[in-house]
Amino acid sequence: MNGSIADVCIVGVGAVGGILAKQLTSAGLKVVAFERGPALKTAEYAQRDSISYIARPDQLEGVRHEPRIFRTSATQPGNLRYGTSPFNVLGGSMLLWTGQASRFMPGDFKVYSNEVASGLADRAGVDLRGYDVVDWPIGYDDLEPYYERFEWEFGVAGVAGMNPFAGPRRKPYPLPPLKMTARMQLFGEAAKRLGYHPFIGPAAVTSEPYRPPAPYDTRIPERPACVYCGHCNHYGCHVNAKASTLHTAIPVALQTGNLELRTNCKVANITTDDKGMATGVKYFDPNGVLQEQRARVVILSAFVFEHVRLLLLSKGNGKRFKKGLANSSGLVGKCFFGHGDMRVYGLFDNFIINGFIGSGAAAMRIDDFNGNNFDHTGLGFIRGGTVGCSGDGAPVSRMDIVPPDVRSWGKEYKEYFMRYYTRTFDIHMAPETLPRRDNCVDLDPRRRDRWGLPLPRVTFAFHANEKRMHLFLADIGERIFREAGASKVWTELPRPSPTRQCGGTRMGTDPNHSVVNGYCQSHDVPNLFIVGSSVFPTMSGYPATATISALAYRTAEYIERQRDWFH
Amino acid sequence: MKLKSQSSRQYRGERLQALTVRQARFIDAIAGRILPVTDTPGAVEAGVVFYIDRALAGPYPHLLSRYTRGLRALDKHAKRQFGASFEKLGDEQQDSALGDLESGKIAELPNGEAFFELLRTHVLEGVFGEPSYGGNKDMIGWKLVGFPGQQWGYPETYINKAVDLPPITWEGLPKKPGQS
Numbered sequence: 001m002n003g004s005i006a007d008v009c010i011v012g013v014g015a016v017g018g019i020l021a022k023q024l025t026s027a028g029l030k031v032v033a034f035e036r037g038p039a040l041k042t043a044e045y046a047q048r049d050s051i052s053y054i055a056r057p058d059q060l061e062g063v064r065h066e067p068r069i070f071r072t073s074a075t076q077p078g079n080l081r082y083g084t085s086p087f088n089v090l091g092g093s094m095l096l097w098t099g100q101a102s103r104f105m106p107g108d109f110k111v112y113s114n115e116v117a118s119g120l121a122d123r124a125g126v127d128l129r130g131y132d133v134v135d136w137p138i139g140y141d142d143l144e145p146y147y148e149r150f151e152w153e154f155g156v157a158g159v160a161g162m163n164p165f166a167g168p169r170r171k172p173y174p175l176p177p178l179k180m181t182a183r184m185q186l187f188g189e190a191a192k193r194l195g196y197h198p199f200i201g202p203a204a205v206t207s208e209p210y211r212p213p214a215p216y217d218t219r220i221p222e223r224p225a226c227v228y229c230g231h232c233n234h235y236g237c238h239v240n241a242k243a244s245t246l247h248t249a250i251p252v253a254l255q256t257g258n259l260e261l262r263t264n265c266k267v268a269n270i271t272t273d274d275k276g277m278a279t280g281v282k283y284f285d286p287n288g289v290l291q292e293q294r295a296r297v298v299i300l301s302a303f304v305f306e307h308v309r310l311l312l313l314s315k316g317n318g319k320r321f322k323k324g325l326a327n328s329s330g331l332v333g334k335c336f337f338g339h340g341d342m343r344v345y346g347l348f349d350n351f352i353i354n355g356f357i358g359s360g361a362a363a364m365r366i367d368d369f370n371g372n373n374f375d376h377t378g379l380g381f382i383r384g385g386t387v388g389c390s391g392d393g394a395p396v397s398r399m400d401i402v403p404p405d406v407r408s409w410g411k412e413y414k415e416y417f418m419r420y421y422t423r424t425f426d427i428h429m430a431p432e433t434l435p436r437r438d439n440c441v442d443l444d445p446r447r448r449d450r451w452g453l454p455l456p457r458v459t460f461a462f463h464a465n466e467k468r469m470h471l472f473l474a475d476i477g478e479r480i481f482r483e484a485g486a487s488k489v490w491t492e493l494p495r496p497s498p499t500r501q502c503g504g505t506r507m508g509t510d511p512n513h514s515v516v517n518g519y520c521q522s523h524d525v526p527n528l529f530i531v532g533s534s535v536f537p538t539m540s541g542y543p544a545t546a547t548i549s550a551l552a553y554r555t556a557e558y559i560e561r562q563r564d565w566f567h
Numbered sequence: 568m569k570l571k572s573q574s575s576r577q578y579r580g581e582r583l584q585a586l587t588v589r590q591a592r593f594i595d596a597i598a599g600r601i602l603p604v605t606d607t608p609g610a611v612e613a614g615v616v617f618y619i620d621r622a623l624a625g626p627y628p629h630l631l632s633r634y635t636r637g638l639r640a641l642d643k644h645a646k647r648q649f650g651a652s653f654e655k656l657g658d659e660q661q662d663s664a665l666g667d668l669e670s671g672k673i674a675e676l677p678n679g680e681a682f683f684e685l686l687r688t689h690v691l692e693g694v695f696g697e698p699s700y701g702g703n704k705d706m707i708g709w710k711l712v713g714f715p716g717q718q719w720g721y722p723e724t725y726i727n728k729a730v731d732l733p734p735i736t737w738e739g740l741p742k743k744p745g746q747s
Contacts, residue, residue, distance in 0.1 A: 047737050048717050051696040055688075059626045182726040227720025239720075354725045356714055395695035395714050400688075409601045409687055410662065414609065414711075421712035422730075 006032040006260075007566050008559070009281050009295035011267045011310070012302025014092020015545055016531045016552040018245025018253070019150075020299055022217070023556030025258035029566060032293055033253075034283055035263045036302075037062045037089035039246075045095050046236035050396035053096070053234050058082035062089040068305055069444045069457040072496045078444070078457055084234060085501065086303040090263055091246030093303075094545070098233040099242045099361035101156045101204040101546045102386070103147045106140035106167045107372045108540035111434075114372055115382045124376035126465055131434045132335055134537045137509045137518040140167045146550035151202070153217050154243035154549070155210040157362075158202030165197070165367040178207045178226060178362035182353045183425035187389035188364040190484035196366040201388055203361030204243035204545070205232070219252045230392050232360025241359075265291075266451050270298055270314040270325055270528065278325075278528045284451050296565055299529040301552070305456040307534045308333040308441040308504045313453065326505070326522040326530070331515050333442050335435035335506055337539055338498025339385070340462060340470055344427040344477030345401055346486030347420045355391040355398075355425050363388040363428075369476055370541035371432075381468040383432045385541040387476055391425035398424075403490050427477035431469050432539045433462065433498055441504050461496055470494060500543050502533040519558040520551060527565065531555050581617055584624035585631055591616050593638050594686075596654040600661050601690045608707050610690050618693030618702030633682060640676035641668055698736055709734040 007029040010017045017033060025031050038061065057063050063082050071078030087093045107114055112135045115121055121128055148171050150156075157175035177200045184200070191198040211222035226241035240247045253259045264286040271279045271292065280294035300307050311332045314325040324332050365388030367373055376382055398421060402408045406416045433439075439461065443454040462470070474491040481489040508514025511523035516535055522528040531552055533544040540547070559565075576583040578591045586594065598610035623631045644667060645653040649660045656664065667673055671680040693702030695709070697717070703709065709716050716734035719741075 049697050049699075049737065051692060051700045055692050055696065056626065179724050180726070181724045185726060228724060229718060229720045231717075352725070352727050352729060354728075354730055357721045357724050357730070395708060395712050396692060399691045399695055409665075411603050411605060414602050414605060418607070418711050418713075421714065 004294075005280075006030050006293060006295040008032075008297045008299060009293055010034065011281060011298070011300045012036070012086075012092070012306065013090055013245070013250065013261070014086065014301070014303070015094045015245055016548050017299075017301035018091065018094075018249040019549055019552035020301055020531065020556050021253040021259055022249035023553060024559065025253045025256040027556075027560040028258065029560070030258050031253070032260045032262065032295065034265045034267050034281065035088075035090050035261065036066070036266050037264065039090040039261070039263050040095075042236070042238060042240065045089065046238040048229065048231035048235045048238060050394040053084075054394070054396045057084050057234075060084065060087070062087040065450050067449075067455060069447060069455050070497055071457070071459055072461045074438070074459055080447070081497075085499070086306070090250065090261070091244045094244040095236050095246060096234050097242070097545060099203045099205045099359070100363075100543045101151065101154070101158075101202045101243075101361070102542040103143075103167060103550075104140065104540040104542055104547050105165060105367070105371050105373075108538070109136040109139045111135065111383065111538045120372070120376060121382050123378075124382050125378055125380050126382055128434075128465070130438070130463065131436050131465065133434055134506075134508060134513070136537050137507055137514075142518070143547065143550045143554065144169065146553040147546060149216060149553050150546055150549040153212050153220055154204045154248060155206050155212070155223060156202050156204050157207040159200050162199035163197065163367055165370065165373045173202060174212070175207045175210060178203055178205060178359045179228060181358040181362060182351065183355060183358075183389040183391055184362065184364040186351065186353075186425070186484040187427065187480060190480050191364070191366050194479065194483055196368045198364045198366050201361060201363045201365040203359060205359045205361055206241045217252065219255065220248045221251060223247065226359050228358055230356040230358055231394070233390075233392055267302075267310065268313070268451065268453060270310060272314070272316045272321065272325065272525070274318070276320055276525060278525050288451070297527045297529065297559060299531060299555075301531045303532055304336065304501045304504050304534040305441060305458075307530055307532065309443060309453070309456045311505065312443050326515055326524045326528060328524050329512055329515060331506060331513070333440045333504050334437045335537070336439050336441050336458065336460060336501065336503040337433040337435050338501040339539070339543075340429070340431040340433065340466060340494030341499040342429045342431060342470055342474065342492060342494045343390075344429075344474055344481060344489060344491045345403070346424065346427070346481035346484065347403070347488040348423045348485065349487045350485060352422055353391070353425050354422050356394060358392060360390070360392050363390055365389075367541070369473060379468065379472060381465045381472065383434065383465070383541075384469060385429045385431035385473055387427060387429050387473060387480070389425055390428040395421060403488055427480055429470075429473040429477060430500070430541050430543070431466060431473055431494070432541050433466050435503055435506070435538060436463065458497075460498060462494065500533070502536040502539055502544060505530045505534040506537045507535040508537060520555045521558070529555055529559065578616070583620050585628070586616070586620045586623065586634075590634065590638060591620065592654060593642070594619060596661065597665065597686060598690045598693070600658065600665055601687055602694055603658075607711055610694050612704065613694045613702055613707040614704040615690050615693030615702050618696065618700055619689050621701040622689065630685070633685065637676060637679070637682040637686070640673050640679070643675060644668070644673045699738065706734045706736070
């Protein structure tokens with residue numbers, strides 16, 4: 001397709017890009033998809049090796065070329081950070097994710113209406129100055145059919161109806177839940193005794209061999225069942241039980257004959273014409289030579305940092321985009337957020353947990369303190385987070401988890417770790433962070449990557465709403481551990497950098513206060529789409545994957561309908 | 568000359584790739600305090616020094632100068648505090664010197680806490696990481712804590728039940744059909 005005009009250019013082929021590629025090529029559109037990294041074979045990413053994937057992620061091929069700068073205030077120069085989100089290879093971070101596949105709750109889309117305009121924030125006693133809370137332009141009902149398609153095409157295991165706080169659904173989960181583990185049993189029983197509502201968290205991990213039935217996409221190849229090796233989070237799955245587009249959507253897209261995949265190609269900017277329409281992309285080929293691909297539609301599906309960077313780098317020639325592409329609102333890069341990464345730890349003298357066995361996403365959770373599911377009166381914060389058990393991991397993942405009263409080295413440490421490695425788990429919180437304009441992503445003024453492009457720079461800090469929420473949730477986790485019979489319990493509050501990053505190109509109805517509309521379409525550049533967690537106006541207590549996948553299906557359907565764009 | 572320098576890099580039956588023999592001995596002395604021998608083997612027996620040597624010779628060459636500087640400062644501190652090289656001190660004095668490093672109390676080494684954290688992390692990675700990276704000899708680290716290694720999977724989830732499987736590495740797994 002070199003030299004000719006593609007119907008669609010996709011930038012980034014992970015969860016979102018894989019789904020878009022499958023849907024659009026299946027509709028007969030000619031797609032050229034760019035992926036920064038290589039196409040790896042299972043044996044190349046699924047060694048389940050704790051030195052490579054836990055201790056040295058900075059050395060991974062999908063990570064080492066894409067650092068970012070991180071700082072907690074605008075007055076600091078910031079430090080270089082490497083992270084596996086995104087993991088820049090074909091299939092993306094979905095190769096290394098845990099597999100947590102929860103839908104957002106209906107209330108997650110209406111935080112402004114439900115919690116700010118309603119006066120709830122005032123009753124909670126929270127000062128929201130500095131925050132920028134808005135509603136989504138779409139709601140749970142708009143996404144419900146696409147959540148369903150995600151669950152049935154990727155094979156989600158769970159129990160419909162078990163979580164009383166979940167939104168309504170037309171269909172159950174396609175797979176029964178994964179096997180119960182010790183931590184699920186202890187957490188579930190304790191939470192129930194405390195009067196909470198434990199449920200088995202939905203996991204995009206096959207509890208049985210799975211192939212999607214009709215009316216879903218039956219071209220997707222069968223995947224075998226999970227073997228409970230315990231290496232989910234941060235590792236590749238050696239049996240392909242954990243869902244990824246690499247083994248589902250991408251092979252189907254390639255089979256159509258309508259997809260040209262360009263791996264090891266780094267998109268450098270989006271090109272535009274005099275009318276302000278996107279005309280394609282410029283990219284560095286595997287030899288580092290700048291090339292151009294023209295397209296009728298350009299879709300960014302490459303994660304938060306790259307979306308912001310590409311838009312800010314794509315200024316065009318005239319004045320129109322001098323603040324960056326799709327940025328007439330000035331909001332590109334603003335309102336960046338994520339989850340606080342916090343855990344409560346518990347040690348058990350009377351129970352063997354064997355946390356290294358199981359499936360990362362197979363967890364018991366409660367939503368009693370998520371979103372707007374509980375009375376916030378007088379608490380000093382709004383929103384919350386899901387609370388669930390976790391704690392998988394080889395010893396390298398666990399060696400730094402030391403109770404505050406135990407020295408972290410020496411004989412005392414050795415005795416502690418030998419006794420408790422098999423007798424511990426974590427209660428993991430996913431506290432939501434409210435959006436603010438001073439939490440943002442922009443371009444570092446000095447530091448550049450191997451292609452000579454400025455590194456993305458993150459400025460982020462937690463503020464009063466989050467800090468109070470963190471303490472509140474820590475107390476819930478500690479209470480559950482004590483009820484479960486833990487002999488020692490302690491909390492690690494979040495470090496000042498968010499996980500599961502979102503925001504930066506938020507969606508909304510008003511072009512002055514958002515970057516894209518409810519179809520992930522740029523307000524300013526109608527043939528430019530930005531799909532992924534960067535469009536979230538607010539977060540949820542849940543990870544993003546199910547929701548960004550649902551957005552990808554919905555956006556693909558919208559683009560397919562614009563037949564006059566493609567002739 | 569080349570031959571001589573190669574043979575002088577022999578340490579505990581292996582050839583060092585980045586560290587000098589003297590540095591290797593020093594690291595072993597430290598490793599022996601970070602995860603000591605008790606009635607079970609510790610970091611020295613796990614071959615942590617070879618994990619660190621391979622890391623410095625491979626992906627982290629820029630850390631070698633931090634090691635050189637840090638070890639020199641720690642040794643100087645030991646001599647000043649206790650009148651002898653770190654390696655020659657008794658367990659308690661070694662722990663005390665390491666404690667000073669951990670709390671940043673060694674004057675010649677600004678940010679000594681960070682060097683201690685690097686040492687501790689490398690030593691423990693060398694004990695508990697995959698043996699193919701040079702440490703965790705005979706899966707000593709995994710046996711210490713009861714980790715069965717990179718098992719293909721588990722037939723059950725062993726709820727409140729000890730796992731009695733011998734540890735295994737990825738390389739030691741039987742090949743399954745259909746894996747690319």
